[in-house]
Amino acid sequence: EDGGPEPEKTCGHDRGGMGEDVRRKEDRRFVTGEGTYVDDIKKDGMLHCEIVRSPHGHARVVDIDGSRAESMDDVVAVITAEDLAAHDLATMPTLMDDTQEVLVREKVKFQSQEVAAVIATDRYAAKDGAERVEVEYDTLDAVVDAADAKAEDAPIVREDLEEDTNHIFTWEAGDEEATEQAFADADVTVEQDMYYQRLHPAPIETCGCVADWDEDDEQMTVHMTSQAPHAHRTLFSMVSGIPEHKVRIVSPDVGGGFGNKVPIYPGYVVAAAASYVLEQPVKWVEERSENVQTTSFARDYDMTGRIAATEDGEILGIDTEVLANHGAYNAAAQPSKFPAGFFKIFTGSYDVPAAHASLDAYYTNTAPGGIAYRCSFRVTEAVYLVERLVKALAQELDADPAEIRRQNFIPEDAFPYESATGWEYDSGNYERALDKALESVDYDGLREEQAERIENDDDTLLGIGLSTFTEIVGAGPGKQCDIAGVEMFDSCEIRVHPTGTATVRIGVQTQGQGHETTFAQIVAEELGLDVDSVEVEHGDTDTEPYGLGTYASRSTPVGGAATAVAARKVREKAKSVAANELEADEEDVVWSRESGAFSIEGAPERTVTIEEVAAASYMNSPADEEPGLEAVDYYDPPNMTYPFGAYVCVVEVDRETGEVDIRQFYALDDCGNRINPMIIEGQVHGGVAQGIGTAMLEHVTYDDDGNVTAGDFMNYLLPTAMEIPEMETDYTVTPSPHHPIGAKGVGESPTVGSPPAIVNAVVDAMAHAGVRHVDMPMTADRVWEVLDDAGLSK
Ligand code: CDP
Known part of the structure; x- marks a missing residue:
């Protein structure tokens, strides 16, 4: 009601720079229905592609007969793996060194896998045609989870590979010996099994593209709903052999991505191949169930965590084993x-002090993936593991979970801090965040209420869950992080025009995060331009500088840094033009962040604004300077950024039904210097909603035959407004020391940080009866069973 916390305004010129709640420039077109998504794109002579998918999870393809479909008037072509092989397109690389069949050659490996495709003059005809493609299958036994895939007699999923096993790789981190010693020295050790279930990122807009081969220009243009247009251009060129400068990827408005739109899917390859052969544009857009059942899933980590501590609660070691x-x-x-x-x-x-992890990954008869769903490459699973273990330790020691955290936090003066597994945390102040959180929710009062309810044998139990998580976002550095070999830098090009407005082109790709506003704010801050005079462009590989795209909250840490540095390069050039205008030596000219203008040092009354400099750059350029006012920067970050948060979730658990009511959700985020507090708040609202979905509702399930039993929105349950409580957001500011504007990422923090707070709250409600764990999603029946086992049900 009071409008939320005051933004910490850092720029003095009042033109929409850092720290201001600038309204999202892009929202006008979104709320008036003027956005352009892939399915809005229509081209003359455009054909439509529909994929024929396997009804079985594991089966040999005996025969594919497309003749009935081909005889239909509006069907133009039926495509099989054989047709693609003729153009060397039978397979495509995955993002992890594997090779995926675009259309199945011999054996289906998961339900709804792509078996054939139908191209027709309209979407209905393509769908009718797909229904008339007759495929004969010989079904096989399936294996759907990692533990079963490990067994000696398990069906082998990948007979195309040399080794007769479902095992993909073993990975280890940390120091096993030191960790074993820590466990040997410990007074207490706690072990907890936990499964981070398979999730679907569920963007509102499903995947799709319009591929358009221009035979005259020998150019392939693909409008696609992509989070990483440049990386996709490189992959398209590598797969198709079309020279990269003749491939243009355009990512128009993107209706959510959440990691789902980072990989390349078979539909893209089929549509592009069909357009190439038929010399007509081809559109492919998934239906909802296709998106849920076949595009990249997230999580699916079966974890056993162990934590070792002294009897006083000092953590000595963490060890974990994962089946992926x-x-x-x-x-x-x-x-x-x-x-x-x-x-x-x-x-x-x-x-x-000591930590160790080992992980084994397995192939199964389920859809491929393991993407970073609103998360930095598995940080979500890591945060869940440690936040659950700390809670379990507090229970074992009969200690307050807030105090155990405080006692073991990396202290404020220890940054930069090197972790036992080798990361260098840039900055943090965890205790300040926890203190603010506890005070804001009246933690002591909540604990009293909890005790009273237990004493009164109330019908509902109160649970208070904490999550004091640290994130790792902003991949690169390029030498450590790459996608398909391309280093994870990012880029920005700024052109200031003669009349003092600017075009900013960025290599990252918004999917709803508000980059057209926040990146303009960075430029407004650094150059003193009005935010309304700055237009941000993204998503067209023909015009934007090369970038690695948006996922893993890397836009602000990497693309935002490139934007600040590019603006500073422009400012440097502007300074020499300003010196000419002020008839002063360049060394004597200073730029004031306060006024957003140049003046001679010691004489602030005579100023030259950036608008005046822009005009002079084109109309009165100094003799020793080239005309124009523009710069480009490719930024390779020296380190990642480590945002953090302190979340408190308060739940009421109904002892009769097992239903969980999230009564209160408080989210304090520290993402360093904040560009737009209102946008950050929106990011937190959305992320917590997704965290609630994770904790309470969502799970892509399979039966033993490999059938997806939660493959549509009737069975894969997303949270609605009904399940989302009123949230309180809060913040502290601990700038990143290495980021040009001190900012860290924030987009994924709430999705990563909220599930353990919710699970900790539900466990906390039943902790007095010895309950240690409830697996997600915490549906009422699951919670009721735990209540009943603990003797708490009514
Ligand atoms: O990569 P992605 O855009 O998903 O994540 P992000 O970099 O965390 O940014 C999400 C949104 O929050 C963007 O519009 C950012 O510019 C904004 N943001 C901000 O205003 N201040 C920060 N310190 C971090 C992000």
């Missing part, structure tokens, strides 16, 4: 040097 289900192809989207992504950050916000 990677589906039918190893298509995880991680930087190639990190097979388990950033899971290695599993020591969280705590000063843990």
Whole structure:
């Protein structure tokens, strides 16, 4: 009601710079229905592609007969793997060194896998045609989870590979010996099994593209709903052999991505191949169930965590073993040097002297993937593990979970801090965040209420869950992180025009995060331009500088840094023009962040604004300067940024039904210097909603035959407004010391940080009866069983 916390305004010129709640420039077109998404694109002579998918999870393809479909008037072509092979397009690389069949050649490996495609003059005809393609299958036994895939007699998913096993890789981190010693020295050790279930990122807009081969120009233009247009251009060129400068990827408005739109899917390749052969534009857009059942899933980590401590609660070590289900192809989207992504950050916000993790990944008859769903490459699983273990330790020691955290936090003066697994945390102040959180929710009062309810044998139990997580966002550095070999830098080009307005082109790609506003704010801050005079462009590989795209909250840490540095390069050039205008030596000219203008040092009354400099750059350029006012920057970050948060979730658990009511959710985020507090708040609202979905509702399930039993929105349950409580957002500011504007990422923090707060709250409600764990999603029946086992049900 009071409008939320005051933004910490850092710029003095009042033109929409850092720290201002500038309204989102892009929202006008979104709320008036004027956005352009892939399915809005229509081209003359455009054909439509529909994929024929396998009804079985594991089966040999005996025969494909497309003749009935081909005889239909509006059907133009039926495509099989054989047709693609003729153009060397039968397979495509995944983002993790595996090779995926575009259309099945011999054996289906997961339900709804792509078997054939139908091209027709309209979408209905394509769909009718797909229904008339007759495929004969010989079904096989399926294996759908990693533990079963490990068994000696398990069906082999990948007979195309040399080794007769479902095992993909083993990965280890930390120091095993030191960790064993820590456990031997410990007074208490606690072990907890926990499954981070398979999730679907569920963007509102499903995947799709319009591929358009221009035979005259020998150019392939693909409008696609992509989070990484440049990386996709490189992959398209590598797969198709079309020279990269003749491939243009345009990512128009993107209706959510959440990691789902980082990989390349077979539909893109089929549409592009069909357009090439038929010389007509071809559109392919998924239906909802296709998106849920076949595009990259997230999580699916079966974890056993152990924590060792002294009897006083000092953490000595953490050890963990993980079984990872990677589906039918190893298509995880991680930087190639990190097979388990950033899971290695599993020591969280705590000063843990010894840590070790080992992980084994397996193929199964499930859809391929393992993408970073609103997460930095498996940091979500790592945060869940450590936040659950700390809670379990507090229970074992009968200690307050807030105090155990405080006692073990990496202290404020220890930054930069090197973790036991080798990350260098840039900055943090965890205790300040926790203190603010506890005070804001009246933690002591809540604990009293909880005790009273227990004493009164109330029908509902109160649970208070904490999550004091640390994130790792902003991949690069390029030498450590890459996608398909391309280093993870990012870029920005700024052109200031003669009349003092600017065009800013960025290599990252918004999917709803508000980059057209926040990146303009960075330029407004650094140049003194009005935010309304700055137009941000993204998503067209023909005009934007090369960038690695938006996922893993890397836009602000990497693209935002490139934007600030490019603006500073423009400012440097502007300074020499301003000196000419002021008839002064360049060394004597200063720029004031306060006024956003240049003046002679010691004589602030005579100023030259950036608008005046822009005009002079084109109309009165100094003799020794080239005309024009523009700069480009490719930014390779020296380190990642480490945002953090202190979340408190308060739940009421109904002892009769097992239903969980989230009564209060408080989210304090520290993402360093804030560009737009209102946008950050929106990011937190959305992320917590997704965290609630994770904790309470969502799970892509399979039966033993490999049938997806939660493959549409009737069965894969997303939270609605009904399930989302009123949230309180809050912040502290601990700038990143290495980021040009001191900012860290924030987009994924709430999705990463909220599930453990919710699970900790539900466990906390039943902790007095010895309950240690409830697996997600915490549906009423699951919670009721735990209540009943603990003797708490009514
Ligand atoms: O990469 P992605 O855009 O998903 O994540 P992000 O870099 O965390 O940014 C999400 C949104 O929050 C963007 O519009 C950012 O510019 C904004 N943001 C901000 O205003 N201040 C920060 N310190 C971090 C992000």
